[in-house]
Amino acid sequence: MAKKSTTELTLKQLLAPKYWLTWLAMSVTYIVSFLPWSTKQSLGKVLGLLLHKTAARRRHICDVNLQICYPEMSQAERKKLTRQHFISAGKGFLETFDxxxxxxxxxxxxxxxxxxxxxxxALEAGKGCILISGHFAPLDLCGTLIASHLDLHPIYKRQNNPVFNWVMEHQRKKVYSKTIERSDMREVLKSLKLNKPVWYAVDQDYGRKHSVFAPFFGRQCATISHIGRIAKMTKAPVLLLDYGRTETGYTYRFTEVENYPTDDDVTNATVINQLMEQAISTKKEQYLWSHRRFKTQPVKGDPSPYNK
Incomplete structure (x- = not known):
């Protein structure tokens, strides 16, 4: 069952003292969003370096992921890339509020x-289309830029903080004609039937129940299994959305995924992971390495690689 939106909550419910710090943070980010682009990029770098120094757990997750995905890297190279990742993430945090x-x-x-x-x-056939991408730092901003000329319906995950989620959902309603909570399959099918692009970020671990295991950088990884099933059921073409930050702005590209889907969930998941690897390779520092991509193990009960 899809989780309920927080937009139904009233401001009175969200003005309890426990939420005041969150509202203060939201106010600061609103003001910062009006600064020049170059200034926000510099502030994002400072924020990222601060997080790199203080967020020990996220730094550890990032280093473990890099050890798994790039075993040929030296420790010095991993440390450098980890630092670059946090700088990119700091910039991405401010880009979200842009x-x-x-x-x-x-x-x-x-x-x-x-x-x-x-x-x-892809939309000429009237079946909609499925956009797949990874989680890169400027995800929210690039989504907004794309939505300015394409009526796409993104899949999202509800956030734990109700104030943050309330603001997020209200602001995204101004950008997208429709957003879909990730468990709401009925709305996904409705959007495709209306010939709309539905956007999935496909590179996170959603647990054993919703996944199959397929190689990602040479390691078996829990990968969502329903993209191929939806494509097969609806006949909607699947497109890779590759986006990222450049020295002077942003870029994104759409590429049709050919010969997809197959009749096998693992083969479909393998194709998706290969596409993600290719997208990551051109902008490694922008990928969100601080997510626990390998937390679900192929053998139930095996320890997580992130355990210290």
Missing amino acids: AWYQPASKLMPRVDCDSQAVVDK
């Missing part, structure tokens, strides 16, 4: 995209 509070038109001169025709062609 996506929420600022019009996409402000950043459009900084955007590079020449593959809109790929999406237009």
Whole structure:
């Protein structure tokens, strides 16, 4: 069953003293969103370096992931990439609030995209299309930029903090005609039936129940299994959405995934993971390595690689 939206909560319910610090933080990020782009990039770097120094657990997760995915890297190389990752994540944190509070038109001169025709062609059949991507630091901002010219319906995960989630859902309603909580399969099918692009970020571990195990950087990894099933059921084409930050702005590309889906869930998951590997390879520091991508083990009961 889909989780209920927090937009139904009233402001009175969210103004309890326990939420005051969150509201203060939201106010600060709103003000910061009006600063020049270059200034916010510099502030994001400072924030990222601060997190790198203080977020020991996330730093450990990042290092473990890099050991698994790039065993050929030296310790010094991993430390350098971990630092770069936190800098990118700090920038991405501020970019999220650009996506929420600022019009996409402000950043459009900084955007590079020449593959809109790929999406237009995919929608010609009237079956909608499924966009798949990974979690990179400028996810929210690039989503807002894409939504300025494409009526896409993103899948999202409800956040634990009700104030943060309330603000997120309200602001995203201004950007997207529809957002879909990740467990709401009925709404996914409705959107595809209306010939809309549905956007999945497919590279997180959602547990054994919703996954199959397929190789990701050479290691068996819990990978969501229903993308291929949805594509097969609806005949919706699947497109890779590859996006990221450049030195001067942002870029994104759409590419059709050919010969997909197959009749085998593991083969479909393997294709998805290979596409994610390719997308990561060109911008390693922007990938969210601090997520526990390998937390679910193929053999139930085996210890997590993140255990110290």
